[in-house]
Amino acid sequence: MNTITDALVARLCDRVSASTSDTLSTVEVFTGGTLAKVPRSSPQDVAEAVEAARVAQRAWANVAVADRIAIFERFHALVLEHSEQVLDLLQAETGKSRRDAFLEAASPLVTVGYYARKAPKLLASQRREGMMPLLVKTTELRAPKGVVGIITPWNYPFALAFTDLIPALIAGNAVVLKPDTQTALSTLFGVDLLYQAGLPQGLLRVVLGDGPVVGTAIVDTADYVGFTGSTRTGREIAARAGQRLVGCSLELGGKNPLLILADASLAKAATGAVQTCFSNSGQLCMSPERLFVHTAVYDAFVARFIEEVKRMNLTAAYDFSADMGSLTSRRQLETVSAHVEDAREKGATVLAGGRARPDIGPFFYEPTVLTDVTPEMLCYDSETFGPVVSIYRVADDVEAIARANATMYGLNASIFSKSIPHAESVAAQLNAGTVNINDGHVVGFGSADAPMGGMKDSGLGRRNGAEGLLKYTEAQNVSVQKVPLTTPPRWLPYGLFAKNMRALLRLFRKAGIR
Numbered sequence: 001m002n003t004i005t006d007a008l009v010a011r012l013c014d015r016v017s018a019s020t021s022d023t024l025s026t027v028e029v030f031t032g033g034t035l036a037k038v039p040r041s042s043p044q045d046v047a048e049a050v051e052a053a054r055v056a057q058r059a060w061a062n063v064a065v066a067d068r069i070a071i072f073e074r075f076h077a078l079v080l081e082h083s084e085q086v087l088d089l090l091q092a093e094t095g096k097s098r099r100d101a102f103l104e105a106a107s108p109l110v111t112v113g114y115y116a117r118k119a120p121k122l123l124a125s126q127r128r129e130g131m132m133p134l135l136v137k138t139t140e141l142r143a144p145k146g147v148v149g150i151i152t153p154w155n156y157p158f159a160l161a162f163t164d165l166i167p168a169l170i171a172g173n174a175v176v177l178k179p180d181t182q183t184a185l186s187t188l189f190g191v192d193l194l195y196q197a198g199l200p201q202g203l204l205r206v207v208l209g210d211g212p213v214v215g216t217a218i219v220d221t222a223d224y225v226g227f228t229g230s231t232r233t234g235r236e237i238a239a240r241a242g243q244r245l246v247g248c249s250l251e252l253g254g255k256n257p258l259l260i261l262a263d264a265s266l267a268k269a270a271t272g273a274v275q276t277c278f279s280n281s282g283q284l285c286m287s288p289e290r291l292f293v294h295t296a297v298y299d300a301f302v303a304r305f306i307e308e309v310k311r312m313n314l315t316a317a318y319d320f321s322a323d324m325g326s327l328t329s330r331r332q333l334e335t336v337s338a339h340v341e342d343a344r345e346k347g348a349t350v351l352a353g354g355r356a357r358p359d360i361g362p363f364f365y366e367p368t369v370l371t372d373v374t375p376e377m378l379c380y381d382s383e384t385f386g387p388v389v390s391i392y393r394v395a396d397d398v399e400a401i402a403r404a405n406a407t408m409y410g411l412n413a414s415i416f417s418k419s420i421p422h423a424e425s426v427a428a429q430l431n432a433g434t435v436n437i438n439d440g441h442v443v444g445f446g447s448a449d450a451p452m453g454g455m456k457d458s459g460l461g462r463r464n465g466a467e468g469l470l471k472y473t474e475a476q477n478v479s480v481q482k483v484p485l486t487t488p489p490r491w492l493p494y495g496l497f498a499k500n501m502r503a504l505l506r507l508f509r510k511a512g513i514r
């Protein structure tokens, strides 16, 4: 925390595209006091940022991919060098534990490492099969979209912004970024490091302000939109982008299931469930909120799980002592409290937690475990986005799979089982974009070679993998006809030409050529 000085805040605020002296206040979550005043951008500032980014992008598109990547290699080193400051900022703005901040700060490093290795090949022109062997030459080119708008939430301000903007920039785009105001400094610190690493000035612009004003202005001007946030806002953005016929990718909410199968190791399952359910105080789109436990191991699992939950250490400290930190805002505290009170009033049993802890910090809430949750309760199918999980007893895998899938969401699922083939066969039946076996969410998110994202109301498009890079490009098919193929020579009657072509098509199919 000592590393957040007035000089640092002033330097970071200078990175914001804002023309007036209007400011917005942010809060130091552990105390509730004011942390900083950051500039507020107007729609006019957004329009100017997009235009200026467009100019910078033209030069950037001509920079060799290897030279673009060299900047991100230096950024990787700088993040590690300044990691204490990154963790201080993340904790101050989000209230998360230092352990959660540490994991978050590592995320962009995984993204850099992956795309530094893969992007040169993915972005290079690729020879494709032409319409006719030897007679047609076809090449697929990848051109940047232009200016990509990226809009991110407050729960993972460092990880989510950079996981999206790193591939967008490597693909040759400029970026106009709108982080959530409360957590703007964490994102701006990374932006500042990227400029220190050598990013050309003006290529990455940051605007701050209310989502419906500043975010909308981005959606109305960018050439592609990458959004992470709620399903409600995601729908609005998709509709608006659709009007302009520009693409968008949406990483949205979840009501993620965790399945404890009959053959699970209960020790590993209990520890794993605590780790994933209460990561970032449950303010994590991939965190499970519904636990389906096979009846054969239900009692034993619940006893172990509750024991571990009750042992969790909640502390407002800028060190690694806490198992779980604070919620990020009063709004989150109110939502979480409302979900638990509603469940309690309607007959749920509170096995652990169930209360706010203002004695630790203004927005702390205990890790909470509920049973006897029924469909009329808010927490049954609405996303709580906090440290609240419900446990359900299931008779077998069939019931576990059916109940896990009975949600409008499809972001993440987790399975615990000693038999990998068993767990993999269950995974294939779950409607979730990511399934983690013997882990809650980390291995799926961190395995950057495979795409990650949501089915159903949890999103559109994917981050990570080839898709996470190529979505920021336009594919272009360049085909060369070496001899005329579709018009017969003057001396050949069309009927004979058609007959020969049919014979050729038959031959190609028989030979398996086309």
Ligand code: NDP
Residues within 6 Å of the ligand: 151, 152, 153, 154, 155, 156, 160, 178, 179, 180, 181, 209, 210, 211, 212, 213, 214, 215, 216, 219, 228, 229, 230, 231, 232, 233, 234, 236, 237, 251, 252, 253, 254, 284, 285, 383, 385, 411, 454, 458, 459
């Ligand atoms: P919101 O959708 O309210 O906000 C997300 C971002 O969008 C913020 O920067 C917000 O700005 C901005 N925004 C709000 N309204 C608009 C609009 N009309 N047009 C453009 N931008 C807008 O989500 P929350 O902040 O509440 O974030 C929590 C939600 O995000 C949860 O539901 C969670 O599941 C989801 N999430 C999903 C993740 C994933 O990867 N799938 C990861 C993390 C979170 P402002 O705050 O200024 O209004």
